[in-house]
Amino acid sequence: MNDLNALLGPVSAIAVDAGAAILEIYNRGDVDVDHKDDNSPITEADRAAHNLIEARLQALTPEIPVFSEESGGIAFEDRKDWARFWLVDPLDGTKEFIKRNGEFTVNIALVEDGVPVLGVVHVPVTAITYSGGRGLGAFKEEAGQRAAIRCRERHAPIVMVASRRHGAEQVAALERLIEGQLGPVEKTSMGSSLKLCLVAEGAADIYPRLAPTCEWDTAAAHAVVNAAGGVVVNTHFEPLAYNKPDVLNPHFLVLGQSAEDWRFIEPALA
Numbered sequence: 001m002n003d004l005n006a007l008l009g010p011v012s013a014i015a016v017d018a019g020a021a022i023l024e025i026y027n028r029g030d031v032d033v034d035h036k037d038d039n040s041p042i043t044e045a046d047r048a049a050h051n052l053i054e055a056r057l058q059a060l061t062p063e064i065p066v067f068s069e070e071s072g073g074i075a076f077e078d079r080k081d082w083a084r085f086w087l088v089d090p091l092d093g094t095k096e097f098i099k100r101n102g103e104f105t106v107n108i109a110l111v112e113d114g115v116p117v118l119g120v121v122h123v124p125v126t127a128i129t130y131s132g133g134r135g136l137g138a139f140k141e142e143a144g145q146r147a148a149i150r151c152r153e154r155h156a157p158i159v160m161v162a163s164r165r166h167g168a169e170q171v172a173a174l175e176r177l178i179e180g181q182l183g184p185v186e187k188t189s190m191g192s193s194l195k196l197c198l199v200a201e202g203a204a205d206i207y208p209r210l211a212p213t214c215e216w217d218t219a220a221a222h223a224v225v226n227a228a229g230g231v232v233v234n235t236h237f238e239p240l241a242y243n244k245p246d247v248l249n250p251h252f253l254v255l256g257q258s259a260e261d262w263r264f265i266e267p268a269l270a
């Protein structure tokens with residue numbers, strides 16, 4: 001099964017089922033938290049979602065390898081020749097899961113030649129699913145109803161979505177620069193890949209991420225943003241690339257309009 005349109009529905013169903021496995025653990029209340037070698041947290045829910053997604057993707061597309069945050073690390077030497085692979089974050093926002101604020105997601109992306117061409121982002125607590133793919137458009141499914149979504153045209157007030165924890169000083173400088181050029185800025189905060197999805201659905205204009213992330217954090221929502229007419233670029237306004245040796249993203253911008261429309265903010269990104 002290789003056609004993107006044929007894959008979108010089954011992959012969305014996998015993400016929803018992984019979300020149900022996460023919710024079963026979330027609703028129990030107390031969750032044991034372990035830590036990985038990099039000191040980032042991992043829970044039973046991360047592992048349960050990973051096991052379900054990996055098994056289901058391998059059954060759906062046995063010819064396409066799966067690279068998950070919880071795969072235990074796959075050396076670049078072993079994946080450097082992958083032209084096509086699944087890139088998965090089984091539970092994006094583990095810290096939000098532990099804080100019990102509901103702002104965590106299941107992220108599944110299909111990457112081709114370094115570009116995310118299909119993505120599904122499922123929000124277990126709200127049962128909302130964002131999806132999209134190259135040539136397919138982007139969608140938001142809620143309460144059994146699926147509607148097309150699209151990035152909005154830029155107009156004042158500019159809506160900026162930002163991380164609660166990272167890059168506050170640089171984001172403030174960026175906010176001042178935008179206000180000087182375009183007028184009032186409204187700022188909102190949110191966890192996990194939901195920030196990218198707000199841009200994709202036209203609820204925000206810009207999300208600057210000026211702190212570390214990994215490829216699995218962004219790939220699925222990146223595909224949705226692209227399908228919705230937006231862009232995800234580094235601070236030199238070049239598209240993010242995937243399947244790099246270190247799997248770390250550079251600082252990046254999620255923009256609801258063309259990169260050229262935002263070139264004026266470069267001084268705040270230096």
